[in-house]
Amino acid sequence: MKIKIFKHNPLFKNKLLLIFKQYPEIFFDGDLKTIKRRLGQVFEPIYPKFYAEIDGQPVGFISYFKRDSSEIWFLSWFAVDKFWQNQGIGKKLMAYVEKQIAKSPISRICIETVWADNEVVRKTNAFYEKCGYQRVGLIPDYYGKQGSKAFYYKDLGTVKLSKKDK
Numbered sequence: 001m002k003i004k005i006f007k008h009n010p011l012f013k014n015k016l017l018l019i020f021k022q023y024p025e026i027f028f029d030g031d032l033k034t035i036k037r038r039l040g041q042v043f044e045p046i047y048p049k050f051y052a053e054i055d056g057q058p059v060g061f062i063s064y065f066k067r068d069s070s071e072i073w074f075l076s077w078f079a080v081d082k083f084w085q086n087q088g089i090g091k092k093l094m095a096y097v098e099k100q101i102a103k104s105p106i107s108r109i110c111i112e113t114v115w116a117d118n119e120v121v122r123k124t125n126a127f128y129e130k131c132g133y134q135r136v137g138l139i140p141d142y143y144g145k146q147g148s149k150a151f152y153y154k155d156l157g158t159v160k161l162s163k164k165d166k
């Protein structure tokens with residue numbers, strides 16, 4: 001199985017949107033509107049977006065951005081097709097983005113995500129911890145009945161890059 005990663009191509013927007021729709025525990029109705037808009041846009045240097053492909057089909061998506069005046073990157077809109085879960089695609093997308101970020105002057109990454117008592121959310125948060133992110137905060141009931149908001153954090157500056165990653 002060969003996983004390839006490419007800069008986002010809006011041609012795949014409908015297929016990628018279907019992946020986000022597989023996870024209503026994480027991506028709520030309001031999010032889907034924003035995701036749809038983002039997927040319709042081409043690759044923008046201020047909001048880098050990438051997708052993973054297997055045999056010519058998109059199987060995952062990841063993006064990141066920086067807020068004005070902040071000295072930290074935010075990971076956003078990240079998902080892997082349920083059919084392809086647990087096969088290393090998420091880790092590969094994350095490593096790809098971290099490699100891009102490591103080349104930028106800002107090495108810190110924040111992830112804002114859902115915190116709730118269900119299997120999908122538990123898996124996501126376990127995934128971030130496996131990737132070396134530390135949970136640094138929680139806002140209870142941020143999403144009302146749908147859950148709380150957790151903040152994960154990692155400073156790539158404290159992670160040694162191998163020669164080939166530089």
Ligand SMILES: CC(C)(COP(=O)(O)OP(=O)(O)OC[C@H]1O[C@@H](n2cnc3c(N)ncnc32)[C@H](O)[C@@H]1OP(=O)(O)O)[C@@H](O)C(=O)NCCC(=O)NCCS
Nearest residue numbers: 026078079080085086087088089090091113123124126127
């Ligand atoms: C989170 C997500 C992107 C991970 O992608 P993935 O391709 O399934 O993940 P990978 O196969 O690369 O890695 C899975 C890792 O998590 C681990 N893992 C999987 N389920 C787990 C669980 N329930 N508990 C602990 N670890 C778990 C695996 O063991 C693996 O680690 P390993 O390689 O060291 O064994 C994907 O599951 C997803 O799209 N989730 C729903 C959407 C989402 O939550 N997006 C993020 C919003 S902020």
